[in-house]
Amino acid sequence: MFQVRIHGRGGQGVVTAAEMLSIAAFIEGRHAQAFPSFGSERTGAPVVAFCRIDEAEIRVREPIAEPDALIVQDPTLLHQVDVFSGLRPDGYILINSARSFDELGLGELLERFRRERLLMVPATDLAREHLGRPIPNAVLVGGFAALSGLISLESVAAAIRQKFPGKLGDGNAAAAAAAFELVQREAKEVTHA
Amino acid sequence: MLEQKEGSHAVADAVALCRPEVICAYPISPQTHIVEALSDKVRTGELTPCEYVSVESEFAAMSVAIGASATGARAYTATASQGLLFMCEALYNASGLGLPIVMTLANRAIGSPINIWNDHSDSMSQRDSGWIQLYAETNQEALDLHIQAYRLAEELSLPVMVCMDGFILTHAYERVDVPAQEQVDAFLPPYEPRQVLDPSEPVTIGAMVGPEAFFEVRYLMHAKQMQALDHVPQIAADFKEAFGRDSGGLIRSYRADDAETVIVGLGSVLGTIEEVVDELRDQGVKIGVVGITCFRPYPLDEVREALGHAQRVVVLEKAFAVGVGGIVGQNVRLALSGLPPTVYDVVAGLGGRPITKRSLRAMLADALEDRLGRQTFLDLDLEIVERELRRLQQKRRSGPHAENMIRDIGIVAARSH
Numbered sequence: 336m337f338q339v340r341i342h343g344r345g346g347q348g349v350v351t352a353a354e355m356l357s358i359a360a361f362i363e364g365r366h367a368q369a370f371p372s373f374g375s376e377r378t379g380a381p382v383v384a385f386c387r388i389d390e391a392e393i394r395v396r397e398p399i400a401e402p403d404a405l406i407v408q409d410p411t412l413l414h415q416v417d418v419f420s421g422l423r424p425d426g427y428i429l430i431n432s433a434r435s436f437d438e439l440g441l442g443e444l445l446e447r448f449r450r451e452r453l454l455m456v457p458a459t460d461l462a463r464e465h466l467g468r469p470i471p472n473a474v475l476v477g478g479f480a481a482l483s484g485l486i487s488l489e490s491v492a493a494a495i496r497q498k499f500p501g502k503l504g505d506g507n508a509a510a511a512a513a514a515f516e517l518v519q520r521e522a523k524e525v526t527h528a
Numbered sequence: 529m530l531e532q533k534e535g536s537h538a539v540a541d542a543v544a545l546c547r548p549e550v551i552c553a554y555p556i557s558p559q560t561h562i563v564e565a566l567s568d569k570v571r572t573g574e575l576t577p578c579e580y581v582s583v584e585s586e587f588a589a590m591s592v593a594i595g596a597s598a599t600g601a602r603a604y605t606a607t608a609s610q611g612l613l614f615m616c617e618a619l620y621n622a623s624g625l626g627l628p629i630v631m632t633l634a635n636r637a638i639g640s641p642i643n644i645w646n647d648h649s650d651s652m653s654q655r656d657s658g659w660i661q662l663y664a665e666t667n668q669e670a671l672d673l674h675i676q677a678y679r680l681a682e683e684l685s686l687p688v689m690v691c692m693d694g695f696i697l698t699h700a701y702e703r704v705d706v707p708a709q710e711q712v713d714a715f716l717p718p719y720e721p722r723q724v725l726d727p728s729e730p731v732t733i734g735a736m737v738g739p740e741a742f743f744e745v746r747y748l749m750h751a752k753q754m755q756a757l758d759h760v761p762q763i764a765a766d767f768k769e770a771f772g773r774d775s776g777g778l779i780r781s782y783r784a785d786d787a788e789t790v791i792v793g794l795g796s797v798l799g800t801i802e803e804v805v806d807e808l809r810d811q812g813v814k815i816g817v818v819g820i821t822c823f824r825p826y827p828l829d830e831v832r833e834a835l836g837h838a839q840r841v842v843v844l845e846k847a848f849a850v851g852v853g854g855i856v857g858q859n860v861r862l863a864l865s866g867l868p869p870t871v872y873d874v875v876a877g878l879g880g881r882p883i884t885k886r887s888l889r890a891m892l893a894d895a896l897e898d899r900l901g902r903q904t905f906l907d908l909d910l911e912i913v914e915r916e917l918r919r920l921q922q923k924r925r926s927g928p929h930a931e932n933m934i935r936d937i938g939i940v941a942a943r944s945h
Contacts, residue, residue, distance in 0.1 A: 350699075354534070357701045361532035369701040394799030396696055397884045 336389040337485060338399045341475075342418045343408030346378040348472030351498060352406065353384035355476050358494035359486045360388040368393045381416050388485065404483055406475050407431060408458070410439055425449055429482050429518070431471045433457035451525045454482055456514050465510035466503070473499075477511025481518035488515045530705050535667035535697040536561030538704040539632055539690075542674040544575045545712040546630075548604040549719075550596035552581040552589045556611040557644045558694035559634040563606055586611040590618035590629075597627040598733050600724040602678065605629065608694055609636035612650045616657070619687075623658025623749060625734055626723070628681035630674065631659075634694040635795065635846075637879040641930040645880020646694040648794065652847040652855050654689070658749050660756055661824040662776065663794040664692040668704050669821075672775035675707070676763050678716055683759055684752050685722045693796040695880070707771055715770045753825040760822050778827035781834055783809060784816025788839045789896060790869075791817050792831075792860055797844065797876075797883050804888045813896065820856065831863040840870045842895050844883075844906075848875045853903045870898070876906035912936050 339356060343349035350371040357369035365388055372383035385399045400420075404427035407418055413430075422428070426448060432455045436445055444453060456478040458471035465474075473495045480491045491511055496504040531538075539562050543551075551570065553563040567582075569575040583589045589605045596603040607615060612633060622629050638649040651661060662677060664670035670692040677688040692698060723733055737745055757778065764776040774780075782802050784790050791801050798819045808815045818834045820827070835841050841864065843857040852858070854873030861871050872895055877883040887907050894900040912933050919926040926932070 354701045358532045361530075361703060366703055367532065367701070370696070371699055393702070395803045395885065396700075396796050396800050398882050400884070 336387055336393070337404070337483075338402045339386045339388070339404045339406065339479070340399050340402040341384045341386070341406040341408065342412050342416060343382055343384075343472070344378075344412070345380045345382050347382075347408045348470050349382040349408055350384045352408070352472035352476055353386040355473060355491070355494045355498055356386045356479070356486070357388070358497055359476070359480070359490040360386075362490040362493050363486060365390060366393050372398065381412055402426065404479070405429070406479055408471050408475060410434075413439065413441065419444070422448070425452070427452045427479075427483050428454070429475060429479050430455050431458040431475055433460055451522060452482070454478070454518055454521050454525070456518055456521075458510075458514060461510045461513050461517075462507075465513065466506040473507035474510045474514045478514035478518040480511075481515040482522065488512060491515070529708075530703060532701055532703055534561060535670060535692065535700050535702070536634075537565050538667045538671045538706065539674060539692070539698075540565035540569065541706050542671040543604050543630075543632075544569050545707065545709055546604075546675060546678045546716055547575075547602065547713075547718075548578055548630075549601035550579050550581065550592070550603045551605065552583050552592035552596070552603070553605050554583050554586050554589050554607070554611060556586070556608050557634075558636060558646070558698045559606045559608045559611070559632065561698065562632055562634065566604075586615040587618055590615035590622060590631075593629045593631070594618060594622050594625065594627055597622075597629050597721075598625070598723070598725050600719070600721045600726070602682075602719040603627075603629045604631070606632035606634065608634040609638055609644075609650045612654060613638065616654065619654060619657045619659060621734070622687045624746070626685040626749070626752070627687060628678070628685050628719070628721075629687040630677045630681055631687065631689050632670075632674070633689050633691045634698045635691050636694040643879040644694075646696050646846070647878045647880070648691070648846040649878070651689065651691045652845075655824055655855070658686075658753070659824065660686055660688040660753065660760075660822070662688065662690050662760075662822055663820065664690065664697065665780075665796060665798045665819060665821075667692075667697055667700060667702050668773070669775045670697060671704055671706065672767065672771070672773060675712055675716060676767055676776045678719075679763050680756065680759055682719055683763075684756055686749075686752050686756065691795065696796045705771075705773070711770060715767065756822075756825050757827055776821055778820075778822045778830050779834055780819045780821060782817040782819070784818050784834060784838075786814055787816030788814040789892070790815070790835055790838045790841050791892075792820065792835070792841060792843045792856065793817065794820050794823060794845065794856065797846070800883060800885060801844065801888060804885050804892065807885075807889070808892065815892070815896075823856070823859075826859055826863075828863045831860060832867065835860065835864060835869060836867045838869045840872065840895060840898065842872045842874055842892070842900070844874045844876055844888075846875075846877045846883075848873075848878075872900045872902060872904065874900075874904045874906055881907060909937070 357367035360367035458474040857873035
């Protein structure tokens with residue numbers, strides 16, 4: 336079982352990101368369970384959503400305390416919430432930022448976790464570019480597909496279009512594809528560095 | 529067709545497939561997505577003929593359902609928590625009149641203090657209201673139980689409450705198999721009311737009944753609920769034949785046949801318990817689970833049969849009777865009277881506190897050594913409670929409980945994290 340925890344703020348589509356990830360896994364024939372942290376979400380408040388992916392039926396219903404991967408939709412949360420809590424030593428981290436780990440004061444993470452599994456992607460910028468709106472959720476799901484290799488970009492695009500039919504879906508899918516490519520390139524650079 | 533969707537939407541699909549003619553609801557978290565989806569289906573004409581009545585309260589929602597059902601319409605509503613309490617008086621009318629209304633209850637805690645998260649305090653508070661109560665373990669089962677519920681309700685002319693854990697199921701995206709309309713039509717015949725308000729054949733429904741017959745009319749409700757003990761497994765068997773899935777029934781056993789320790793639970797927590805049971809089985813512990821799907825009527829004989837051979841039974845429940853203790857626990861003891869198993873009550877998950885595998889493992893380790901108290905409140909921070917009790921002793925105007933205790937937890941959290 337692969338477990339993903341997504342941190343963001345109310346209004347950034349955190350819950351929808353987990354749902355899209357689950358749909359993408361479903362499209363690939365896997366079992367997936369996405370659920371929110373059940374808060375009374377308000378715009379701007381810290382929000383957590385979860386997604387489990389497995390080959391077999393998923394029975395467990397507890398929140399994910401020890402994720403295999405983290406997606407952080409808003410880097411300002413890093414100073415407010417212990418987003419790295421419980422992350423497995425071989426875990427993946429994808430953070431929405433145009434800056435580097437060092438610039439964000441996260442240099443020590445590079446020591447604790449596997450370097451090639453820690454990446455930044457400027458998801459809000461990509462969303463602005465392709466959608467005209469600063470909603471980074473679908474973009475990050477695209478980036479996560481590249482980082483983890485868990486799901487294909489095609490499945491992500493199909494999941495996005497299922498959630499957002501029409502132009503909104505096209506824009507989000509394009510932004511997700513851009514993030515996918517960017518993350519793939521970055522991952523290669525890190526591996527060869 | 530297999531679909532990845534939210535539990536609320538899966539239930540809305542199931543309800544629509546049952547062709548309700550009147551839907552009346554007042555939105556309340558975590559039920560809202562169900563009735564929103566249904567109102568969309570009515571508005572777009574996907575569900576037709578059907579009248580969607582937006583009411584001003586839950587009391588009105590149940591009253592409209594009663595009126596609709598009495599005039600021969602298949603009626604549906606849904607609620608949660610305070611909404612269920614607000615319709616309470618009408619609940620008893622629906623069951624007393626014998627009207628086959630189906631209602632989804634998106635299980636949520638009851639205030640005060642106000643809390644929107646999941647537990648079973650709401651449905652358990654109405655366990656004796658005369659409604660049949662079915663509890664879903666998964667979103668697939670929630671979907672399936674609604675289809676079964678209409679058949680059950682209409683065969684017996686009794687209302688059925690389908691309970692599904694709020695947020696944990698209603699807001700979870702997972703795989704569900706949504707049946708085709710023809711399959712549901714073949715399983716669920718059109719509603720033929722046993723009593724109907726019809727101007728061409730006028731009758732009254734709901735007459736005043738004095739001491740000469742009240743007892744008998746009330747007893748009839750009990751007699752019909754007891755008949756449901758035969759209907760529920762039969763409908764589940766028919767459902768399996770038609771749809772190829774195990775859903776519903778009275779109780780469900782998992783690795784419990786040779787178990788010395790059996791955990792009893794209701795609803796979505798069963799999956800997490802099963803995971804822990806599998807771990808313990810791998811370690812050679814003879815342990816199993818019995819899920820109670822149909823809590824009202826209470827399947828006393830089946831529970832007795834499923835648990836009687838065990839050494840100990842751990843009843844894990846998301847509600848409790850203040851001043852007594854476990855509610856399901858009392859019912860399990862009733863089924864086991866005169867039989868050897870020790871029954872432990874474990875109250876867990878109130879107001880949305882997560883029930884984790886870690887806590888279940890620790891609790892079961894105590895149970896296996898018979899170190900568990902007769903009554904356990906899983907992950908309860910007793911120190912916070914005791915602090916407030918001390919405050920009550922020390923000072924007359926000790927202030928509001930919830931606010932005091934939240935402040936204490938804030939201090940504790942700042943210190944320990």
